Amino acid sequence: MSSPLRRPLIAGNWKMNLTLAQSVDLARAVKEGAASASGEVAVCVPFTAITVVAEILRGSPVRLGSQDVYWEAQGAFTGEISAGMLVDAGCQMAIIGHSERRKLFGDSDEWVNKKLSAALKGGLTPIVCIGETLEERETQKTWRVLETQLAGGLKGFAPADLSKAVIAYEPVWAIGTGKTATPAQAQEAHLFVRAQLEKLYGKAFAAGTRVLYGGSVTADNVDTLMSQPDVDGALVGGASLKKDSFLRIMGFKAA
Numbered sequence: 001m002s003s004p005l006r007r008p009l010i011a012g013n014w015k016m017n018l019t020l021a022q023s024v025d026l027a028r029a030v031k032e033g034a035a036s037a038s039g040e041v042a043v044c045v046p047f048t049a050i051t052v053v054a055e056i057l058r059g060s061p062v063r064l065g066s067q068d069v070y071w072e073a074q075g076a077f078t079g080e081i082s083a084g085m086l087v088d089a090g091c092q093m094a095i096i097g098h099s100e101r102r103k104l105f106g107d108s109d110e111w112v113n114k115k116l117s118a119a120l121k122g123g124l125t126p127i128v129c130i131g132e133t134l135e136e137r138e139t140q141k142t143w144r145v146l147e148t149q150l151a152g153g154l155k156g157f158a159p160a161d162l163s164k165a166v167i168a169y170e171p172v173w174a175i176g177t178g179k180t181a182t183p184a185q186a187q188e189a190h191l192f193v194r195a196q197l198e199k200l201y202g203k204a205f206a207a208g209t210r211v212l213y214g215g216s217v218t219a220d221n222v223d224t225l226m227s228q229p230d231v232d233g234a235l236v237g238g239a240s241l242k243k244d245s246f247l248r249i250m251g252f253k254a255a
């Protein structure tokens with residue numbers, strides 16, 4: 001069970017899925033299910049669904065997030081969306097540095113750092129994703145990768161600037177593969193991440209920062225993952241697209 005300093009967060013990442021009608025339907029179900037959630041709940045939806053989902057979630061405790069944010073405020077940046085535009089459309093959160101963005105679209109630690117800065121300045125709660133590939137794990141590079149991604153992504157802030165930031169440990173080999181990290185693997189990595197946060201920004205910061213686990217979280221494995229002392233929530237892809245499974249994940253039971 002996570003420390004009382006850190007309120008658990010269950011965040012759905014809808015990725016590039018759902019029509020507007022399907023988004024409305026799912027957002028309504030999440031809103032209705034929020035009363036029996038075991039912590040804070042968020043849905044990170046495609047840009048096109050933000051305004052309709054914001055309308056549905058109005059007045060509910062469910063937070064709304066985007067899946068990315070660009071670092072410039074406005075201008076000739078075709079295809080990009082700024083933090084100000086996201087807030088204007090109804091977002092309170094933004095995923096930054098998801099492994100799919102890193103792998104398919106070239107997001108580097110330097111970009112993550114710039115996006116993080118823009119998100120914080122714009123008033124968005126950032127969910128910064130880090131994680132190792134299978135090859136990196138198998139060649140004993142996991143800790144080096146996590147250390148590098150954290151140091152690069154979180155570079156140059158004061159602890160107070162990052163007080164809202166959330167970290168998501170998402171082993172790339174577990175994302176969308178059905179191969180979840182064991183609770184022991186997740187706990188070991190989360191403990192390592194927290195030690196790095198302490199090295200970068202001090203003990204109080206590390207103790208108060210939420211570290212989510214992501215990678216094939218389902219209704220069947222969420223309880224054991226959430227029972228680990230350093231797992232403060234989950235970033236959920238596939239299982240966040242189905243009402244029943246996401247509602248069950250929202251209502252996780254930690255030992």
Ligand code: PEP
Binds near residue numbers: 015
């Ligand atoms: C994700 O998109 O961040 C993710 C963890 O996906 P999945 O739950 O489908 O593995």
